[in-house]
Amino acid sequence: MVASKSLSLKNRYRALFPRLSLLTWLFLLNILLIGSLFFIQFAGYFTALLWWDEAYSVATNILLSCFVSFIFYFLLVHLPEVRRSGMLRKNALARYANIKKDILFNILAASQKGGRRDLEITYTLIEELTKPENFRKRFDGGREGDEGYSAFENQMSNETYEFRQIFFSLGVLARHLNFLTHNFPFRDGKLFEDLTRLESVLHRIEFSGAGYDESKLLCAFIYEIYAGWDSVEGYVGYDRIQKYLESL
Numbered sequence: 001m002v003a004s005k006s007l008s009l010k011n012r013y014r015a016l017f018p019r020l021s022l023l024t025w026l027f028l029l030n031i032l033l034i035g036s037l038f039f040i041q042f043a044g045y046f047t048a049l050l051w052w053d054e055a056y057s058v059a060t061n062i063l064l065s066c067f068v069s070f071i072f073y074f075l076l077v078h079l080p081e082v083r084r085s086g087m088l089r090k091n092a093l094a095r096y097a098n099i100k101k102d103i104l105f106n107i108l109a110a111s112q113k114g115g116r117r118d119l120e121i122t123y124t125l126i127e128e129l130t131k132p133e134n135f136r137k138r139f140d141g142g143r144e145g146d147e148g149y150s151a152f153e154n155q156m157s158n159e160t161y162e163f164r165q166i167f168f169s170l171g172v173l174a175r176h177l178n179f180l181t182h183n184f185p186f187r188d189g190k191l192f193e194d195l196t197r198l199e200s201v202l203h204r205i206e207f208s209g210a211g212y213d214e215s216k217l218l219c220a221f222i223y224e225i226y227a228g229w230d231s232v233e234g235y236v237g238y239d240r241i242q243k244y245l246e247s248l
Helices: 002-016 021-043 052-113 123-129 132-139 150-155 161-183 189-208 216-227 240-246
Strands: none
Touching: 021 052, 052 123, 052 150, 052 161, 052 216, 052 240, 123 132, 132 216, 161 189, 161 216, 189 216, 189 240, 216 240
8 A cells, every 4th residue: 555655656756747857947047047137136236337237127038938938838738738647547557457357357267167166256356366476376386277377278279258358358458558659648768668569469469369379379468467477587576567557
């Protein structure tokens, strides 16, 4: 709970400041220069100089115009963009949470059809399995075809009802990622690349279809996401799609 709250505050801070970091410094410099001009004018340091009044008037007009421009930009451009980004991020996380549970329901149903008798489809179990450590505990191990993750994998060799439902859910996810990559104001180029790469993987899965070899990419992808597994690093303990969306 504390970590989640900390992450939320971090995301808000990142949303407010990264793009305005340079503008913030310019805004502060603008205020400093205005304050310095007013101080010099009221202190009367250069009032005896013939050119000072004209220079003061020109400089003040320019700096006050910049100040007003900064205010208008913040109110009319930056704040609406931050609000829109927050709405897209919140919507993406909510939609992914629903998609993830829908797929889990079909994973459990397919596993039952594959021979597992130790799994009962309940809302509590689905919630439990959204955590990588719990998914690994439930689906790792097993040497027979009706044990562990194999019971599910074997059901993906044919175009079963669960297979079609999982494909549909992954298709919805791919389309939503496509929407994000075209509409979210990314500030992190790597995150944009990660999401477009993920979208490509989902399209590859979509065109693979059912079959013993064809479904291997689908099964590997699902295991990596739900079990917190990375083909290079091994067990990482988190859902990388969830991490991507939280980093928006």
